[in-house]
Amino acid sequence: PGPGLYTVKLTVTNANGQQATAQTQVQTVLAVNQAPIANLGCFSSAPNILTCNSNASADFDGTIISYKYDWDDGASDVRGDNGAIIHIFQTSGSHQVTLTVIDNDGAQNSITNSFNVQTNNPPVAAMTCSTPGPQRISCYSNSYDPDVGDQIVEYKWDLGDGSVVTTMIPSIDYTYSAPSTYTVTLAVKDAMGSTGSVAQDVTVTVNQAPIANIYCFVTTGSTYQCNSNASDSDGQVVSQVWNINGSNMSGDSVVYNFTNGGDFPVTLIVTDDLGKSTSAITTIHIDKPAAILTCTNVTNYKVKCDASASLGASGGTQLGYTIIFGDDYLVNASIGEYEFQSSGDKIIKLLLQDDLGNKSQAEVMIKILPVYTSPKAFFTEVVELGRIVNFDASKSLLQDRTVTKYEWDFGDGTQGVSIDPKIAHSYQANTYYSVILKVTDSSGVQGTFTKQIFVNDPQVLDPGIQGKVDLLGIDSDNDGIRDDVQRWIQFDSKDNSVKRKYLRTIALVYEENFRNLTTLPNVLNNFSKLNKLRQCLKLVEQDLAKVDQMASIFKIAYGNTNNRFLALNTIDASFAGQKIDVDMSDVDLKTYCEALP
Numbered sequence: 001p002g003p004g005l006y007t008v009k010l011t012v013t014n015a016n017g018q019q020a021t022a023q024t025q026v027q028t029v030l031a032v033n034q035a036p037i038a039n040l041g042c043f044s045s046a047p048n049i050l051t052c053n054s055n056a057s058a059d060f061d062g063t064i065i066s067y068k069y070d071w072d073d074g075a076s077d078v079r080g081d082n083g084a085i086i087h088i089f090q091t092s093g094s095h096q097v098t099l100t101v102i103d104n105d106g107a108q109n110s111i112t113n114s115f116n117v118q119t120n121n122p123p124v125a126a127m128t129c130s131t132p133g134p135q136r137i138s139c140y141s142n143s144y145d146p147d148v149g150d151q152i153v154e155y156k157w158d159l160g161d162g163s164v165v166t167t168m169i170p171s172i173d174y175t176y177s178a179p180s181t182y183t184v185t186l187a188v189k190d191a192m193g194s195t196g197s198v199a200q201d202v203t204v205t206v207n208q209a210p211i212a213n214i215y216c217f218v219t220t221g222s223t224y225q226c227n228s229n230a231s232d233s234d235g236q237v238v239s240q241v242w243n244i245n246g247s248n249m250s251g252d253s254v255v256y257n258f259t260n261g262g263d264f265p266v267t268l269i270v271t272d273d274l275g276k277s278t279s280a281i282t283t284i285h286i287d288k289p290a291a292i293l294t295c296t297n298v299t300n301y302k303v304k305c306d307a308s309a310s311l312g313a314s315g316g317t318q319l320g321y322t323i324i325f326g327d328d329y330l331v332n333a334s335i336g337e338y339e340f341q342s343s344g345d346k347i348i349k350l351l352l353q354d355d356l357g358n359k360s361q362a363e364v365m366i367k368i369l370p371v372y373t374s375p376k377a378f379f380t381e382v383v384e385l386g387r388i389v390n391f392d393a394s395k396s397l398l399q400d401r402t403v404t405k406y407e408w409d410f411g412d413g414t415q416g417v418s419i420d421p422k423i424a425h426s427y428q429a430n431t432y433y434s435v436i437l438k439v440t441d442s443s444g445v446q447g448t449f450t451k452q453i454f455v456n457d458p459q460v461l462d463p464g465i466q467g468k469v470d471l472l473g474i475d476s477d478n479d480g481i482r483d484d485v486q487r488w489i490q491f492d493s494k495d496n497s498v499k500r501k502y503l504r505t506i507a508l509v510y511e512e513n514f515r516n517l518t519t520l521p522n523v524l525n526n527f528s529k530l531n532k533l534r535q536c537l538k539l540v541e542q543d544l545a546k547v548d549q550m551a552s553i554f555k556i557a558y559g560n561t562n563n564r565f566l567a568l569n570t571i572d573a574s575f576a577g578q579k580i581d582v583d584m585s586d587v588d589l590k591t592y593c594e595a596l597p
């Protein structure tokens with residue numbers, strides 16, 4: 001309701017329901033909102049900075065809800081409280097500030113005052129530079145800002161050679177590329193943007209080269225140790241690089257084994273911390289045959305190597321040559337040829353020995369460039385349980401060819417096609433099969449390879465590397481014979497069950513010896529038994545060289561790891577010096593052999 005005369009009536013009731021009434025008249029009027037009072041206080045706390053507050057402003061009939069500051073540089077700020085506010089001007093001197101306050105009923109009031117803003121004085125630049133080493137300077141700035149509350153925020157170093165470095169710290173270390181006199185100029189800037197500068201001439205001296213020295217001596221045989229006692233009079237040595245016979249090494253001491261004879265230069269390059277280098281050289285003479293090997297390309301993949309220029313050591317005349325192409329192809333002559341099966345960098349070695357027993361070696365690397373030739377098919381096979389044969393044609397990927405298709409004729413009336421070089425096939429009978437592989441490369445050119453294989457059931461799986469872990473290996477079917485030996489016996493006696501019986505009996509003797517390494521009577525008895533069993537083999541194998549070969553295979557199979565080889569030596573030592581009679585008549589031998597289980 002608006003202003004006017006109003007009657008106000010009051011009725012009261014007690015607990016018994018009795019009432020009493022009173023009334024009066026009231027005249028109301030419309031109150032007028034009083035504007036707030038603006039009060040502004042400011043002071044300059046630092047150059048170009050003015051700090052203001054309006055905490056003395058008031059509103060007696062309400063609340064001030066807005067404080068607006070208008071600065072005479074065109075900026076303004078609006079606050080909801082009367083706390084302190086800081087403004088930074090671009091210039092010092094007198095500046096006007098207007099404060100406008102607004103209360104909760106929308107009434108406002110303003111006040112404008114002028115305040116003096118402190119002048120920003122430029123910082124004072126100062127520095128000291130020294131030369132701690134050749135071509136080096138170290139500068140420190142003790143610059144300062146005279147204004148209270150101001151500080152230096154940037155150090156800009158012009159080093160006089162075209163290099164300018166800006167830092168936030170008052171020091172710098174610098175290395176010049178050449179000796180000379182340089183003018184170093186430092187410009188400092190304070191927080192308000194004022195600057196000051198100072199300059200100083202510095203003269204840096206020339207860097208002296210390090211001194212390189214070599215001392216080499218024999219350690220053992222043809223192995224030499226070379227030491228360096230390099231030094232640097234005005235700095236430090238940071239790198240020592242050796243070149244001995246084409247090999248690069250580093251360090252203050254190196255060891256090198258000469259595998260060839262002749263005179264070999266030893267070069268040492270020493271570098272200091274400013275990049276200046278000095279070298280020293282000496283020569284080491286090795287009195288061994290000088291292996292000299294030259295190799296040239298005959299055709300795309302064929303290489304011819306000549307070692308006939310090699311020289312013998314002092315007193316040596318006749319030379320023996322072995323040229324090794326790749327990993328395993330050897331030529332025992334001074335000149336040899338070999339056709340590689342792929343491109344790339346190939347290492348060819350020469351082993352040389354004279355008639356005095358002195359040995360040397362050399363190697364060369366020759367690059368075989370890739371060319372396109374027709375693919376050459378090739379495969380290997382491994383027979384597993386159930387007459388399953390795993391074929392692997394990976395080695396068909398030779399001379400940079402890419403094989404895109406493998407076509408197999410397994411020789412039993414079935415065929416197979418794959419894009420993978422590996423394939424498995426199951427055969428139904430133990431017999432010989434002629435397997436044909438045709439490979440096709442990405443250009444459609446084909447190559448064919450034919451190989452006759454024999455398929456038989458090896459009875460046990462290939463034990464792989466796991467079969468070489470311990471002395472007795474793996475015997476998965478518990479027949480008393482190691483799986484890898486059993487697989488060989490199965491294959492070698494594929495057409496002769498009597499021969500298989502003799503081979504298995506020999507294997508069982510080896511196995512028993514391994515289990516009784518320290519029991520001499522058993523070992524002696526078994527040695528005699530082994531000799532009788534070898535005589536039994538002659539009943540089924542007319543080729544005596546083949547019998548000797550099988551005996552050698554047993555030695556290899558049961559000595560194929562270090563611990564098995566040592567066990568065989570222990571067994572041989574047990575019967576050393578013992579006389580063992582194994583002579584038997586032909587009739588007795590046949591009876592003995594046929595009675596074997």
